[in-house]
Amino acid sequence: MLKRFEKLFGVDLGTCNTLIYQEGNGIVLQEPTVVAIRKDTGEVEAFGAEAYAMIGRTPANLEVIYPLKDGVIANFDMTTAMLKHFISKIQGKYNWFRSSQVYISVPCGITNVQKRAVEEVIAHKGARRSIAIEEPLAAAIGAGLPVGEPIGSMVVDIGGGTSQVALISLGGIVVCHCVRRGGMSIDQDIIEYVKKKYNLVIGDRTAEEIKKNIASAVMPEDDKQMDIRGRDLVEGLPKNISITSREIYEILDDFFVSIVESIRLTMEQSPPELAGDVMERGILLCGGGALLHGLDRRLQQEIGVPVHLAENPMDCIAHGAGKMMSYKAEVLGKYSSTETKPVNVSEADAMSS
Ligand SMILES: Nc1ncnc2c1ncn2[C@@H]1O[C@H](COP(=O)(O)OP(=O)(O)OP(=O)(O)O)[C@@H](O)[C@H]1O
Ligand SMILES: [Mg+2]
Structure with a gap:
């Protein structure tokens, strides 16, 4: 009480x-x-x-x-x-x-x-x-999915340090995969690329700006340019270069492959009835990384299941956690204890670590 x-x-x-x-x-x-x-x-x-x-x-x-x-x-x-x-x-x-x-x-x-x-x-x-x-359970509650119902809901949360894919039904997580890659690993990929291609060292903040401004998960229609500043590796002096959205697009493939692989593994291990629900109702995409331009379209193309971007992708976990108490009393308590529910450790994660 x-x-x-x-x-x-x-x-x-x-x-x-x-x-x-x-x-x-x-x-x-x-x-x-x-x-x-x-x-x-x-x-x-x-x-x-x-x-x-x-x-x-x-x-x-x-x-x-x-x-x-x-x-x-x-x-x-x-x-x-x-x-x-x-x-x-x-x-x-x-x-x-x-x-x-x-x-x-x-x-x-x-x-x-x-x-x-x-x-x-x-x-x-x-x-x-x-x-x-x-x-993922908090995100689903925060986004208003029918978490307590006997219906499969799939959540893909792309955070800064982790990306999680979870299938939820009757108030509990049925299958879950987590990879230790997120927005921060994209920033690191950008830093590596700029260093290799242009001999230019850039900081984490600049890499994040590039990602937010010109990175795209789908082939960019118009090739946007962005001027960036860093330190020349050879001369040791500050230098400006222009970088384009198409070249950034090319280097992000590896990241998308690991997300798609996690979704595929989760689907593969889902009971068929729940997988059917996901096919019909689609996947909820949330977390700050979900704001990456075109990510919802890219995932939809690759998996062939509708992907819906959450209304406030960065807020829904905190919202869901806050609403958990009333939700738990109403629905979740009937079926499971979410605090102790064991979840699968991801094979994808084991492979990447
Ligand atoms: N518009 C945007 N485009 C692309 N990436 C973005 C955008 N806005 C924020 N991000 C990225 O989202 C990430 C942060 O997301 P979020 O706040 O959901 O992560 P987190 O919850 O702190 O991390 P985790 O869940 O992994 O512990 C950062 O890497 C940030 O660069
Ligand atoms: Mg998070």
Whole structure:
């Protein structure tokens, strides 16, 4: 039973972005999952957006880190400190977070120890109860799919560090595949390409800008150009070059192959009735990587199943996590416990690691 004044939160603790949803208020926080640290003292200099602005522009004494890697906590202390900062930002001077109940999203296929670590980060901050929930399930609830019904719903979540494909029915995950590739690996592919082809070193931020501005999952009709600046590998001096959308398109193939392979494996392992539902109803595409130009069309072409881009691809996991409590009481509880439901560890992931 909920206490009278208990507040409900959903937290999407992602490799790139952290979002907090509060029941009744919607998304109350959206910040990059980034911390800037002083190397000599180990003290934190900045969190979130402030730290993100420092990426690639730090003096020798300052380091900017992502405390999560591939969707799981890599630095527990920094993740705790960052969440503490974010929570104090939204709660002001009253410590009402203490009486709250928090659903926090985790990638599917992670170990119980990793799951427990995420729950503990929130419990550390004084929440009355924290429960980990699988990201694709949260995304499906957030996007309003009929998660509790005996109907197959497929979710493809392309995040910064991970991409997950899950088939959901009757409130639980039936099959799930997770690859350790996402938007950040596309950025790295772009950095490698520019270095090899133009002898130019560019930073993570520039690579991300290229991806957001001119990258496309389908052959671009008009060849857009973008001017970028980097450091010449030979001369060591700053240099400007122009890069085109067609050449970026060519290098992203490898990434799409691994996503399509994950979807194919998930379909292959799905019970036929549920696979039939997916054929008819289509696939929900979400996560920040889903915003890549033409990705929905490309996946639809390759798999032959309708692919629908979520209305707010970056928000739906936090929304779903926040709504989990009422949803669980109504529907999910009848069938399964989502916190303990075992999921398949991806063969695709095993192959890529
Ligand atoms: N318009 C866009 N086009 C292409 N990629 C985008 C766009 N907007 C954001 N992204 C990418 O989306 C990724 C972040 O997505 P998201 O916030 O869903 O990841 P995350 O939840 O933090 O990571 P994960 O789920 O893997 O832990 C980044 O790599 C970012 O560059
Ligand atoms: Mg995510």
